[in-house]
Amino acid sequence: MRIDVVSLFPEFVAQCAAFGVVGRAVERGLLSIHGTNPRDFAEGNYRRVDDRPFGGGPGMVMLIEPLRRALDAARRAGEGPSRVVYMSPQGRRLDQAGVRRLAAEPRLIVLCGRYEGVDERLIRAEVDEEVSIGDYVLSGGELPAAVLVDAIARLQDGVLNDTESAQQDSFEDGLLDCPHYTRPVEHDLGRVPDVLLSGDHARIARWRRMQSLGRTAARRPDLLDGRELSKADRELLQAYREEAAATAAGAGGTATAGPETG
Known part of the structure; x- marks a missing residue:
């Protein structure tokens, strides 16, 4: 080009x-x-x-x-x-x-x-x-x-x-990207979510999709306006919100970015 x-x-x-x-x-x-x-x-x-x-x-x-x-x-x-x-x-x-x-x-x-x-x-x-x-x-x-x-x-x-890198970027499918982690597993800033260490690719894909949906809803809800989510995506978004609420209740605060463990 x-x-x-x-x-x-x-x-x-x-x-x-x-x-x-x-x-x-x-x-x-x-x-x-x-x-x-x-x-x-x-x-x-x-x-x-x-x-x-x-x-x-x-x-x-x-x-x-x-x-x-x-x-x-x-x-x-x-x-x-x-x-x-x-x-x-x-x-x-x-x-x-x-x-x-x-x-x-x-x-x-x-x-x-x-x-x-x-x-x-x-x-x-x-x-x-x-x-x-x-x-x-x-x-x-x-x-x-x-x-x-x-x-x-x-x-x-x-x-x-x-x-696959470009395909997984934010906005490629109209959603924000999921969070990413690398070594070390343990750090004073926190631990890598267990799901990413599981080796279960289907579970990892589900977690990443849930994070993308949840982050988009929390940070850029305009990207979801008028978008018809599939039943599976609606269930993932609901699961994200429930986990975010549980995390917030446990921390005594309000979660805005959603859970990062799984």
Whole structure:
């Protein structure tokens, strides 16, 4: 997969892409990331890429032409059609389903805004979709672009050493992930749940599913809104709540994360 990032600071995303999962994807030839700077397509001695907004107000707005030329150059640099994504707080909030959809594209061009944003006419004419990583404002689109690239990279076939790892991540099936533990078994911060030491894979799978359901209900109930749970899942969620209530009663407090023993 090829991703072109159109940004005033393309080296920022390139540096983020040099490490970890994304770096491994690039090294293995599974993902290629290229930067295009709109300033290289600006005119005049100052290579101006922004101007004051019509109607007044603070800040500056990115100009149409440097961005348009940068997008055209990015399109010409690769083969085949490309989907243009603008990282914007006004876009659709990114979720795992959206990541999977974008990861299936052969090519992406990610447009990063700065200042007060991009001239709306360019967005209407050149952008296929706007994407947000959350309801807050950042200085530019480079950090969101790096987040998007990382999320997409781990879904490319052959990137993760364990192919099941991505399938078990939070949000892959619409639920939060279950808790995880490693050595040592005994620690002054607590003991690993007995169920994970049992070697009973069916029991472990049941416990993990129960934890995912319970954590989602406790921490992100919105993810369950409108979701039709199977009878088995409803029973697991009820079991989680009963164990959480028993744990809270035994501790003399209120449990919010659920039991971690089994």
